[in-house]
Amino acid sequence: MAAVSVFPSQGELGAALARLVAEAAAEAVASGGRFTLGLSGGSLVPLLARELPPALSAAPGAEPARWLVAFCDERLVPPEHPESTGGAYRAQLLSQLPPPGPRVLGVSPGLGPAEAARDYEEQLRRAFPGMDIPQFDLLLLGVGPDGHTCSLFPGHALLQEQTSLVCPVLDSPKPPPQRVTMTLPLLNAAKSLLVVATGASKAPVLKRILQEQQQPLLPAARLRPRSGRLRWLLDRAAAAELQIPLEKCS
Incomplete structure (x- = not known):
């Protein structure tokens, strides 16, 4: 059963998320020498850009120079395009971290969808030698009002992919249509998944995912780590249709 935490405001949620990332980084660096982090885009980018740098300042053991950062999905647009997840993180968050900063893996610009997916999967496999499926320390995910996560749509x-770890998307219902996304086997191999949802538009779908479990399962309802942990972080508006108490961010 996933853990669900509800915060009175997006600001308190963001502070808690940043603290959890910093704590996970410090623990991973102390135990294994590096921290592997997968990032989703959208509203997570400005949230992390605002909250994570000060949280890292209070957690010196987190050491961003020992991080490996990858993106859970990417739109096939130039890095400078406003829809680019990697471009947004480089401009808003990664540029704030002390040099030399993390090692960053991303989709290679200029490739077609199938080639970009193959290349990105090869990058990930090289970064996790000896593993059949790369196991990230932490993946940060979002969920859309339709229940999608990454670029996995209802x-x-x-949703049935079992072999490839990264796949092209040619027909995304959200523009731009061409994307590359991690698949469920890779997502569910992570040691820890944090799913963040804010705003009233998410309330109906969160009720379906977390309390009703309607069939067929929506993409975000298929996040079920094989041996890791799954936790949902919601603000009050997103959790409006759930019977869950609020948490305070200390």
Whole structure:
């Protein structure tokens, strides 16, 4: 059963998220020498850009120079395009971290969808030598009002993918249509998944995912780590249709 935490405001949620990332980084660096982090885009980018740098200042053991950062999905647009997840993180968050900063893996610009997915999967496999499926220390994910996560959309054939770890998306219902996304086998291999949802538009779908478990399962309801931990972080508006008490951010 996933853990669910509800915060009175997006600001308190953001502070708690940043603290959890910093704590996970410090623990991973202390135990294994590096911290592997997968990031989703959208509203997570400005949230982390605002909250994570000060949280890291209070956690010197987190050491961003020992991080490996990858992106859970990417739109196939130039890095400077406003829809680029990697471009947004480089401009808003990674540029704030002390040099030399993390090692960053990303989709290679200029490739077609299938080639970009193959290249990105090869990058990930090289970064996790000896593992059949790379196991990230932490993946930060979002969920859309339709229940999608990463670029895995309701009813899409990629929800059944069992072999490839990264796949192209040619027909995303959200623009731009061409994307690359991690698949469920890779997502569910992570040691820890944090799913963040804010705003009233998410309330109906969160009720479906967390309390009703309607069939067929929505993409975000298929986040079920094989041996890791799953935790949802919600603000009051997103959790409005759930019967869950609020948490305070200390």
